[in-house]
Amino acid sequence: xxxxxxxxxxxxxxxxxxxxxxxxxxxxxxxxxxxxxxxxxxxxxxxxxxxxxxxxxxxxxxxxxxxxxxxxxxxxxxxxxxxxxxxxxxxxxxxxxxxxxxxxxxxxxxxxxxxxxxxxxxxxxxxxxxxxxxxxxxxxxxxxxxxxxxxxxxxxxxxxxxxxxxxxxxxxxxxxxxxxxxxxxxxxxxxxxxxxxxxxxxxxxxxxxxxxxxxxxxxxxxxxxxxxxxxxxxxxxxxxxxxxxxxxxxxxxxxxxxxxxxxxxxxxxxxxxxxxxxxxxxxxxxxxxxxxxxxxxxxxxxxxxxxxxxxxxxxxxxxxxxx
Amino acid sequence: xxxxxxxxxxxxxxxxxxxxxxxxxxxxxxxxxxxxxxxxxxxxxxxxxxxxxxxxxxxxxxxxxxxxxxxxxxxxxxxxxxxxxxxxxxxxxxxxxxxxxxxxxxxxxxxxxxxxxxxxxxxxxxxxxxxxxxxxxxxxxxxxxxxxxxxxxxxxxxxxxxxxxxxxxxxxxxxxxxxxxxxxxxxxxxxxxxxxxxxxxxxxxxxxxxxxxxxxxxxxxxxxxxxxxxxxxxxxxxxxxxxxxxxxxxxxxxxxxxxxxxxxxxxxxxxxxxxxxxxxxxxxxxxxxxxxxxxxxxx
Amino acid sequence: xxxxxxxxxxxxxxxxxxxxxxxxxxxxxxxxxxxxxxxxxxxxxxxxxxxxxxxxxxxxxxxxxxxxxxxxxxxxxxxxxxxxxxxxxxxxxxxxxxxxxxxxxxxxxxxxxxxxxxxxxxxxxxxxxxxxxxxxxxxxxxxxxxxxxxxxxxxxxxxxxxxxxxxxxxxxxxxxxxxxxxxxxxxxxxxxxxxxxxxxxxxxxxxxxxxxxxxxxxxxxxxxxxxxxxxxxxxxxxxxxxxxxxxxxxxxxxxxxxxxxxxxxxxxxxxxxxxxxxxxxxxxxxxxxxxxxxxxxxxxxxxxxxxxxxxxxxxxxxxxxxxxxxxxxxxxxxxxxxxxxxxxxxxxxxxxxxxxxxxxxxxxxxxxxxxxxxxxx
Numbered sequence: 001x002x003x004x005x006x007x008x009x010x011x012x013x014x015x016x017x018x019x020x021x022x023x024x025x026x027x028x029x030x031x032x033x034x035x036x037x038x039x040x041x042x043x044x045x046x047x048x049x050x051x052x053x054x055x056x057x058x059x060x061x062x063x064x065x066x067x068x069x070x071x072x073x074x075x076x077x078x079x080x081x082x083x084x085x086x087x088x089x090x091x092x093x094x095x096x097x098x099x100x101x102x103x104x105x106x107x108x109x110x111x112x113x114x115x116x117x118x119x120x121x122x123x124x125x126x127x128x129x130x131x132x133x134x135x136x137x138x139x140x141x142x143x144x145x146x147x148x149x150x151x152x153x154x155x156x157x158x159x160x161x162x163x164x165x166x167x168x169x170x171x172x173x174x175x176x177x178x179x180x181x182x183x184x185x186x187x188x189x190x191x192x193x194x195x196x197x198x199x200x201x202x203x204x205x206x207x208x209x210x211x212x213x214x215x216x217x218x219x220x221x222x223x224x225x226x227x228x229x230x231x232x233x234x235x236x237x238x239x240x241x242x243x244x245x246x247x248x249x250x251x252x253x254x255x256x257x258x259x260x261x262x263x264x265x266x267x268x269x270x271x272x273x274x275x276x277x278x279x280x281x282x283x284x285x286x287x288x289x290x291x292x293x294x295x296x297x298x299x300x301x302x303x304x305x306x307x308x309x310x311x312x313x314x315x316x317x318x319x320x321x322x323x
Numbered sequence: 324x325x326x327x328x329x330x331x332x333x334x335x336x337x338x339x340x341x342x343x344x345x346x347x348x349x350x351x352x353x354x355x356x357x358x359x360x361x362x363x364x365x366x367x368x369x370x371x372x373x374x375x376x377x378x379x380x381x382x383x384x385x386x387x388x389x390x391x392x393x394x395x396x397x398x399x400x401x402x403x404x405x406x407x408x409x410x411x412x413x414x415x416x417x418x419x420x421x422x423x424x425x426x427x428x429x430x431x432x433x434x435x436x437x438x439x440x441x442x443x444x445x446x447x448x449x450x451x452x453x454x455x456x457x458x459x460x461x462x463x464x465x466x467x468x469x470x471x472x473x474x475x476x477x478x479x480x481x482x483x484x485x486x487x488x489x490x491x492x493x494x495x496x497x498x499x500x501x502x503x504x505x506x507x508x509x510x511x512x513x514x515x516x517x518x519x520x521x522x523x524x525x526x527x528x529x530x531x532x533x534x535x536x537x538x539x540x541x542x543x544x545x546x547x548x549x550x551x552x553x554x555x556x557x558x559x560x561x562x563x564x565x566x567x568x569x570x571x572x573x574x575x576x577x578x579x580x581x582x583x584x585x586x587x588x589x590x591x592x593x594x595x596x597x598x599x600x601x602x603x604x605x606x607x608x609x610x611x612x613x614x615x616x617x618x619x620x621x622x
Numbered sequence: 623x624x625x626x627x628x629x630x631x632x633x634x635x636x637x638x639x640x641x642x643x644x645x646x647x648x649x650x651x652x653x654x655x656x657x658x659x660x661x662x663x664x665x666x667x668x669x670x671x672x673x674x675x676x677x678x679x680x681x682x683x684x685x686x687x688x689x690x691x692x693x694x695x696x697x698x699x700x701x702x703x704x705x706x707x708x709x710x711x712x713x714x715x716x717x718x719x720x721x722x723x724x725x726x727x728x729x730x731x732x733x734x735x736x737x738x739x740x741x742x743x744x745x746x747x748x749x750x751x752x753x754x755x756x757x758x759x760x761x762x763x764x765x766x767x768x769x770x771x772x773x774x775x776x777x778x779x780x781x782x783x784x785x786x787x788x789x790x791x792x793x794x795x796x797x798x799x800x801x802x803x804x805x806x807x808x809x810x811x812x813x814x815x816x817x818x819x820x821x822x823x824x825x826x827x828x829x830x831x832x833x834x835x836x837x838x839x840x841x842x843x844x845x846x847x848x849x850x851x852x853x854x855x856x857x858x859x860x861x862x863x864x865x866x867x868x869x870x871x872x873x874x875x876x877x878x879x880x881x882x883x884x885x886x887x888x889x890x891x892x893x894x895x896x897x898x899x900x901x902x903x904x905x906x907x908x909x910x911x912x913x914x915x916x917x918x919x920x921x922x923x924x925x926x927x928x929x930x931x932x933x934x935x936x937x938x939x940x941x942x943x944x945x946x947x948x949x950x951x952x953x954x955x956x957x958x959x960x961x962x963x964x965x966x967x968x969x970x971x972x973x974x975x976x977x978x979x980x981x982x983x984x985x986x987x988x989x990x991x992x993x994x995x996x997x998x999x
Contacts, residue, residue, distance in 0.1 A: 033525045041446065044497075048493070056466055125357075140369060143553075145596070155586055223673070234724075235709060238711045257464055257465060259465075298466030309461070
């Protein structure tokens with residue numbers, strides 16, 4: 001609404017309906033009312049600034065100090081020492097490699113499965129009821145807390161009593177992997193769990209993307225002689241492109257920060273095989289109590305987030321594609 | 324509908340399907356593989372929870388090799404143990420409900436007027452402000468934990484339910500503002516222009532329009548509730564006393580303390596912890612989808 | 623090239639019957655216009671022919687081939703949408719070539735060749751590498767026509783393709799579509815709610831209402847011999863004057879006004895019905911200045927006039943009767959408030975059953991002259 005500029009006026013400019021001077025309380029009411037748009041958005045910004053932005057800036061400052069959890073007021077300025085320590089520590093590169101595998105595999109799996117299922121659920125070829133049943137079962141993991149996610153997959157992947165290995169043995173694999181007890185397979189287990197948890201978001205995101213595609217475009221393709229698979233390839237997927245890009249960006253950002261489920265399932269083990277940057281940072285802060293170094297890790301994590309977004313935008317050709 | 328009607332219907336659908344398959348073998352193959360993928364996916368998404376919850380109904384010590392999908396005998400012993408020996412059906416539930424409800428209230432109170440204002444008024448730098456509140460979500464939540472820990476310890480709010488409520492709300496508010504703005508965009512301008520011309524102040528006009536956004540507010544409330552209910556790292560970090568545990572923390576500590584995992588007890592505790600969300604989920608499935616989709620909750 | 627045969631086609635959606643027992647044939651190379659008010663089922667019928675809807679009952683045949691169960695993509699029918707339905711992520715060239723690319727057996731060279739050929743035919747070859755968002759409405763229309771005809775389809779379906787264009791462009795595209803259709807000699811079904819567009823474009827017109835075909839015939843037939851009251855009102859602008867009247871063998875048709883005014887038309891009908899509706903187009907109402915005596919004449923003041931360029935319409939509102947509209951040349955000197963006398967030319971009068979609305983053939987006396995140029999039959 002671009003109706004008037006009156007909310008920019010001052011108390012004295014405001015007169016009553018018939019030009020008579022208003023009472024004090026009326027004038028106050030008018031003054032508040034005329035500034036209402038700003039009053040309405042202020043609390044959200046106060047919250048965002050107070051609980052997100054200000055702490056984030058503080059985190060950057062903390063990363064330049066030596067601070068221990070035992071005495072938070074005892075701070076010593078150390079400059080970039082934490083960053084130097086981190087970047088020269090081979091362990092950090094092991095963590096980064098783990099993170100890259102975890103984020104890469106999870107993001108690809110999640111977006112691919114979510115998009116595929118969204119396309120399968122679209123356009124009611126199954127009938128609404130069946131589609132609703134399937135959709136409900138696909139979204140369920142989203143409503144599950146990280147703790148239950150972690151434990152239920154620990155149970156599923158249990159080498160002895162787990163269903164997954166029972167199934168693999170049924171398929172004829174005599175010695176299936178020990179999953180979270182195995183150095184080679186633990187990361188795969190963690191990725192399977194994370195895809196399970198994250199796919200519902202991609203599914204719903206792509207569903208809304210599909211709804212933006214006009215029905216007549218499918219009809220035009222159909223009348224034009226395109227088969228179902230050709231339509232998906234030449235019409236649906238290209239038109240979903242901006243949604244897929246946005247989805248990739250969001251899921252990557254989310255996944256860099258995921259560690260609750262890993263904490264529950266493996267605690268980063270065995271022998272740090274599933275330790276990722278977010279978990280490492282959390283342990284640095286609350287197990288080792290080194291707040292300064294943990295903050296430096298957080299800043300690095302933020303840097304990776306920004307780099308990721310920049311990379312995607314470059315790969316897909318510009319921000320316009322995303323919005 | 325009687326069983327017979329149902330059978331007749333199935334036979335009709337079966338007949339239709341076989342005829343379709345005969346006439347269009349290629350399309351039928353495509354459809355069949357589509358259906359196969361969907362069934363396989365459904366198993367992948369449902370089985371882990373089903374299995375954990377079904378363990379709850381097995382008698383203690385029957386969970387062993389080989390795994391069985393269906394409990395041989397339903398036993399409630401695990402639930403009895405959880406209810407009598409822990410605070411799951413008591414303090415933790417109360418805490419979780421308090422935190423989630425509180426978060427819903429905060430989110431609605433803050434995001435509704437903000438979303439409305441962004442949709443309806445000319446606000447300076449509107450686009451930048453809207454993008455800014457989403458952009459801050461790019462800052463890793465972890466980076467904030469340490470400073471927040473310090474702030475709350477200075478203010479003396481560490482180890483209170485209020486802190487988790489506030490932080491859970493802060494997590495949801497930006498997205499909620501966007502969703503509500505998007506919904507108000509679909510409500511025609513004419514309505515409150517009529518109210519304004521009729522002599523209503525801005526605030527009165529706002530109150531006239533808000534009830535129209537009920538579907539959006541409902542979806543946002545669900546979204547905020549589930550989000551707060553499932554918070555794990557926030558309460559784990561900011562709560563230290565057992566009397567203030569919420570479900571996820573309680574579950575985690577419950578298992579950590581025992582060392583050896585008792586799947587039956589864990590299943591029972593998990594089911595209790597997830598039950599409210601499951602009920603909400605079943606009842607409001609469509610709103611869940613709509614709430615996450617953002618623009619699509621017009622109906 | 624082929625005929626399209628609709629064999630008792632019915633399409634029901636839950637409670638609504640959109641198409642109700644439609645049965646007719648569209649000839650090879652013919653341009654048939656399906657016209658009717660919105661919601662009459664014309665678009666559903668078109669989509670049924672194209673294969674986007676499956677009929678609840680009845681059959682659709684293309685040429686000798688029964689295609690009722692053949693999916694749209696295998697019917698060899700092209701469809702132009704009202705919204706154009708151009709793929710926004712493709713260039714003009716990619717849009718036009720889309721249908722060709724969906725067939726696996728065509729070489730790239732051949733596709734290019736046919737796209738260019740089609741673009742030349744539609745005069746859009748310089749637009750080929752543009753994005754869809756850069757095109758004007760008329761250009762989009764041409765591209766969507768191009769995408770439809772490039773495959774040389776057996777039949778061509780147009781779903782209100784001109785509805786989104788502005789008036790000038792619409793006239794131009796009307797001519798162009800007809801010329802294209804004649805040149806390609808392709809069986810075409812064109813759907814519109816605009817009756818004047820239907821009259822201009824169609825070889826034949828099928829008027830639809832409530833899911834049923836009301837009349838099929840060439841434009842003159844539908845205009846001069848409407849099969850029922852609905853068509854009489856729907857076709858022609860301004861609409862036909864329709865008045866309720868009494869019929870008797872002796873005097874012919876009598877229209878009763880208030881205060882004993884009686885207007886007689888010396889026309890008898892075969893069936894001995896007493897209550898009828900009589901219709902006469904504004905063009906066929908004879909008008910004279912002042913009062914003319916005789917039972918065939920009705921005298922009244924001109925309530926108001928409407929100027930339409932070459933013609934002018936006089937509106938009479940005689941007491942106790944419905945409004946009567948009279949067409950005159952715009953340079954004639956009839957003005958508002960003038961006293962005029964009018965009569966209905968007997969040869970141009972349409973008689974409908976008062977209850978069913980069906981047309982009743984009238985016996986016109988031999989000496990009755992036609993008011994305007996005779997109709998060729």
